[in-house]
Amino acid sequence: MDILKQRATCLRLPKRNSQSLQVYLPLLLRHLWTLINSSEVRGPHKKRAQYVFVSLVLSSLTVLSGTAYATYRLVQRLHQLYNRVNELRKPSAVLRRSRSQTQLASGARIMHVPDTDFTNGIDTHKSIMSQLQRVKQKRRIFIKPANMDKYEHDSFIFKSVGQKNAEHSHLFYSKFFNQMSSLLSILIPTVFDKNSVLLGLQVGFLVLRTWLSLFIARLDGQIVRDIIAGQPKRFLFDLLIWFMIALPASYTNSAIRLLQRKMSLNFRINLTRYIHDIYLDKRQVYYKLLFDVKNTSSVLKNIDNSITNDVTRFCDATCSVFANIAKPVIDLVFFSFYLRDNLGSLGVAGIFINYFVSGYVLRSYTPPLGKLSSASSAADGDYYNYHLNLINNNEEIAFYHGTDVERTKVNGLYDTLMERIMDISNKKFKYTIIEDYILKYTWSGLGYVFAAIPIVMTGGSPGNGGNASSEQVNMRDFIVNKRLMLSLADAGSRLMHSIKDISQLTGYTDRVFTLISALHRVHSNKFEFGGDRKYITDDAGSVTVSSMKRSHSLSKPPVGEDLIRGTIQRNFNGVRFENIDVIIPSVKAIKGIKLIHKLTFQIPSVIQPDSSTTNSIQDLGSMSNISTPLMSGPGSSLLILGSNSCGKSSIQRIIAEIWPIYNKKGLLSKPAEKDLVCIPQKPYFTKSGTLRDQLIYPMSPDQFFDSGYKDALLVYILKEVKLEYLLKRAPGWSYLDQHDDWRDVLSGGEKQRINFARILFHRPKFVVLDEATNAISVDMEDYLFQLLKTYNFNFMTISQRPSLIKYHDVLLEISAEDKSWHLQTLGTDEAIVTIDSEMSELDTKLREVKSWETERDELKKRLEVI
Ligand SMILES: Nc1ncnc2c1ncn2[C@@H]1O[C@H](COP(=O)(O)OP(=O)(O)OP(=O)(O)O)[C@@H](O)[C@H]1O
Known part of the structure; x- marks a missing residue:
């Protein structure tokens, strides 16, 4: 109350009689305001009035905002306490799953963020009802889809x-x-x-x-x-x-x-x-x-x-x-x-x-x-x-x-x-x-x-x-x-x-x-895989007139000419390569290293003209019953054989559209995205996910549960690929929820069988397998290929082992020397002739064995003399 005592001397304020603070404060403020605005008052009184006025206003604002914030925090705390008490009273849920990545048709994502402390230990005595109540306590956050424009x-x-x-x-x-x-x-x-x-x-x-x-x-x-x-x-x-x-x-x-x-x-x-x-x-x-x-x-x-x-x-x-x-x-x-x-x-x-x-x-x-x-x-x-x-x-x-x-x-x-x-x-x-x-x-x-x-x-x-x-x-x-x-x-x-x-x-x-x-x-849609535009050529391989002209003014590329000129047709009921040059993407673009020349093949061999509009079989009704056959007819199969680095995996890269088709006459026809699964040579596992996450990849666990899938389906699939023993490592089916570094935990063969489990789960019409069984024993390999046939998958296998011929209908052989390829239907006269010629070649080699053995014996004798 020093301000009030000093009022007379410092602020020219008349002495207070017996007014209360509520009356006196407005009076003081009004007096200060008059002093500040008055043109007659000058000198220290005016300055002092300004100081006091500003200090009073600012400190009142600070005190008011501080009090308001403290009250707000107090109410919030009480509310949390009330919720906590209610929470403790409720019966507990059995299962708890977070579904934070639900994707809407518009592309937006919904995140369910728990409002309560959701990270406390798992309580196995909770009822489904209380679990649903908990879901209500979550906040839903919409994440808008990216604005591509x-x-x-x-x-x-x-x-x-x-x-x-x-x-x-x-x-x-x-x-x-x-x-x-x-x-x-x-x-x-x-x-x-x-x-x-x-x-x-x-x-x-x-x-x-x-x-x-x-x-x-x-x-x-x-x-x-x-x-x-x-x-x-x-x-x-x-x-x-x-x-x-x-x-x-x-x-x-x-x-x-x-x-x-x-x-x-x-x-x-x-x-x-x-x-x-x-x-x-x-x-x-x-x-x-x-x-x-x-x-x-x-x-x-x-x-x-x-x-x-x-x-x-x-x-x-x-x-x-x-x-x-x-x-x-x-x-x-x-x-x-x-x-x-x-x-x-x-x-x-x-x-x-x-x-x-x-x-x-x-x-x-x-x-x-x-x-x-x-x-x-x-x-x-x-x-x-x-x-x-x-x-x-x-x-x-x-x-x-x-x-x-x-x-x-x-x-x-x-x-x-x-x-x-x-x-x-x-x-x-x-x-x-x-x-x-x-x-x-x-x-x-x-x-x-x-x-x-x-x-x-x-x-x-x-x-x-x-x-x-x-x-x-x-x-x-x-x-x-x-x-x-x-x-x-x-x-x-x-x-x-x-x-x-x-x-x-x-x-x-x-x-x-x-x-x-x-x-x-x-x-960019126009990304040219680092290709330089001076390598624009026509399909015959000669440099075009425009690119000749351009060699004088390289800074301005010709309008409308692309380095990547191949065509891709989607929603096709098969996989078809037509005149595609398989070229390693580089600065040289079409002039780069060509692995295969004008590759042409198709799987299945016969495609009905109107069948390409058929929808995917991936609807929920058929998915829930794994034993439903995929297609009415038998699935077709193609084996791509060739020596190391002849460009076999590159064919898969072109199908997956991660490598371009440079030549203008090249046409790739491929099924809809959901009807095709490419299995890479190196098995991939998501970091620190559950076993379930690995089996359903690239589907997310949220999508899995939201679409109504059940763990029973996964258990069935694990049995089909002979991996059911994994489940015995934990009580019940809880191994599906186990978090691990699966890349290190699973053996080479197990990893490859997980790939087959993924195929059975997603059940696409077409599968491309790149050396997908090279770590698997012969009997298991035989079983897995029979499995693919049982489910009528159309599959293309990339391998360098002729022993796989027996599981396929068509063989595509690639020769690394002259970049050529040879397509033959297995079981036809042509194929039998080829196999016959291979057998006669082997017979000739066997006849030479005797002479090699005598050669070896001679060498041994010489070594003994030395
Ligand atoms: N990203 C890349 N950049 C440059 N060259 C590549 C790239 N990827 C592959 N190649 C080359 O392309 C050639 C063909 O590779 P590809 O993977 O198709 O061989 P492959 O026939 O599948 O061989 P393997 O049987 O050994 O797997 C190889 O010489 C390889 O070095």
Whole structure:
């Protein structure tokens, strides 16, 4: 109540009689408002009224918001407690499954996020009813499908900015600003985005912070004057205001930091989602990046590191650079206006000349931190990746006793990383010495000089002749000016420090821009697998006229001509290759290494013209009964035989559309996506998933349960592929829920049988098997092929073992020497003749055995003599 006691002397407020605080406070506020607005009142009374009014308003706001927040938290806590008690009273559920990835027809995903603490241990006594109640307690979050139009639009922007960066080198072209402006549309997609609100709030708090600093500087001067003048009452009054203003001041500082962190997190969410949308969609960018010859940077060599670490660093750096620049800039503007009144224009001009000179000196000594941090980030990625490779291949390395060579390699990578980190530290060391000398000491010294200017120039306050009160006024002015000068120096130094941060930010911006540009390039419909357009040729192989013309002006590719000219026909009731040249994708495009010449075959041999419109058999009704035959007729089968690296697996790559068809006459007809399953040579297992996840891959467990599938089906399938013994490793069927690293847990043969289980689960019309049984025993192999026949699958087997001929109807033999192929129907006269000729060849070889044996005996005798 000191304010009230001081009211008469300090604020010209009439003495209070017996009013209560509720009556008196509005009265006080009204009086203060009148004092502030009145043109008659001048001098200390008016200033004091301003201080008191602002302090009262700000502290009341802080107290009010604090109380409101505390009440809100209290109510929230009570509500949680109430729910918890209710939860404990309810009977428990038997099973608990999270279904967080349900996909809607529109492409949107629903995530079910538990509202209650859902991660406590499993309670096996819970009823189904309570499980359903729990589901109700989950919050449903809709994740909108990706807007592909925006990505198409952005791909042009990134492409044009990338091209401009390569072409421009003149002074007013900033690579950083161009890259940043294209990234900004991802960070803040719309004006009304929540990030814009956060940005606005941050600017607001920054202005408030500066204003409060100004207010505190003046109060500081006032307090010193009160002490020197020996006025304890005024001193106490000002001290009280000091403590009150400290409340909003500390709130403002932490609010700025919180907003900065929130904004960085939001930026990261936007950017990561954007990257995931183009990196992981149907165009399979994660695979095709392998062929993007345009990008040789380390960003894509360690793309995992770029997506995880570089994006985070970029978002943090962007937000901190913004705060580090905005803070001092606002300070500089406010303080220089205030100081101009106190120091005069000359003083302020002096300060700014000082800033520009220091900025120039520091800029010339700044090390290239952007490049250095980019290099260190790349080394970090290499080191991390090598460790990952070590873990993934630990067994193989252990068999080879390759520890020494691996250690040398890992140590080498670690040394490179340390070298780059040390390089940054060394370069920063020299810079910090210069920075400290200029910013900490030179500037504060000059601060004293400028603060003293008005006092020295006027020789004390005019008219007072150096009496006591003028000394007090001088002292107050000096304190205020000095404090402001130091704040100004601090603001300036932070601005100078941010030169270093900007330099670092340019490095991160460049890395993230390179990453997104490459993703857009590969994601494009027109991605040409790194092919160079000078290799455009007609089907006969000669260079076209337009490409001849273009050899003079390579920068402008001819409109309408593509490097990839093959045709793909979808929803075909079979797999058909027509005149397809199997070529390894490369810069040379159609002129690249050709593995097979004009390949033509078809499975099944006869396709009814109208059958290609038939729907998939993958409807739920037929799926629930595994023994339902797949098709009415028998399934057809084709064996692709050939020596190593003749291009067998490449045929599968073309069917899966991960390799292109370059030649114009090449036509691939293939079934709908859901009717085809390609089994790769190397079995794949999802990381740390359940056994169920492995069996149903690429279906997600949420889809499995949502579509009404039951574990019984999986158990049946495991029996069919003779893997039912796995279930005995845990009680009941709980082994299906076991989380493990299945790549290491399962043996080679088991992994391949899991592949067959996947086929039985998905039951596509067509299956492509690439060396899918080479780790399986002969009797099991026989059983599995019979299984495929029982279920009437149409299958194509890629192998180099002629022993598989007996399971197939058609044989496609590929010759690596002349890139030719030979197709024959097994069981026909032609095939019998071929087999007969092979048998006679073997007979001839057998006849030679005797002569080889005598040769061997002779050699043995010679060895004994030696
Ligand atoms: N991504 C790639 N980049 C460059 N060359 C590749 C790529 N993938 C495969 N090749 C090459 O293509 C050729 C054919 O490979 P492919 O995998 O089709 O052989 P394959 O006939 O299946 O052999 P194998 O029986 O040994 O599996 C090989 O010489 C291989 O080196």
